[in-house]
Amino acid sequence: MPAVASLLLAGWGGAEPKTLAFREHGLAFRYPAGWSVTGFSRNVSPARLVVASYRVTPNEVEGDCGGAKALNKLPPKGAALLLVDYGAATPGLGFAPHPNRFLLRQFTRRNYDCFGDSYMRRFQAAGQDLQAFLRLGPQANTTTRMSALLILDSLHKVPGP
Secondary structure, eight states: OOHHHHHHHHHTTTOOOEEEEETTTTEEEEEOTTOEEOOOOSSSSSEEEEEESSOOOGGGGSSTTTTHHHHHTOOTTOEEEEEEEEEEOOTTSOOEEOOSSOOGGGSEEEEETTTEEEEEEEEEETTEEEEEEEEEOTTOOHHHHHHHHHHHHTOEEOOOO
16 A cells, blocks of 8 residues: 555544545545545636535535635634645646645644635645645544645546546
């Protein structure tokens, strides 16, 4: 078993992670069993999706502040990751390279207008310029926090449609 898979399984309590591919965005990622994914927004630009430790729905990434509805449902022990896809990577825009491993200290924590008290990081992965907002409940444990970061670690490129 590859080292990344071992790390993912260890970080996700031994449960087999699920993989989702979004060919129209050229992105795929793994996420823990029991977590929920909205899919990318259809009516908000730039496109965004939410992966959360609780149930989220596609309509919660649409409209003004797309993704805010999903983040605002955050339970005390939960975590939610909002991923914004700005499209093909453009050099010089300040998007850092995808690190080998994401750490919470690499993010900027602020009270963001639409997304509240969250951690934010801009980076390039799979040939895309991406922005991640991570929201953690006040009682989120280490496993929950690590699971959210492992989702970002697992981002990889897939062939387009």
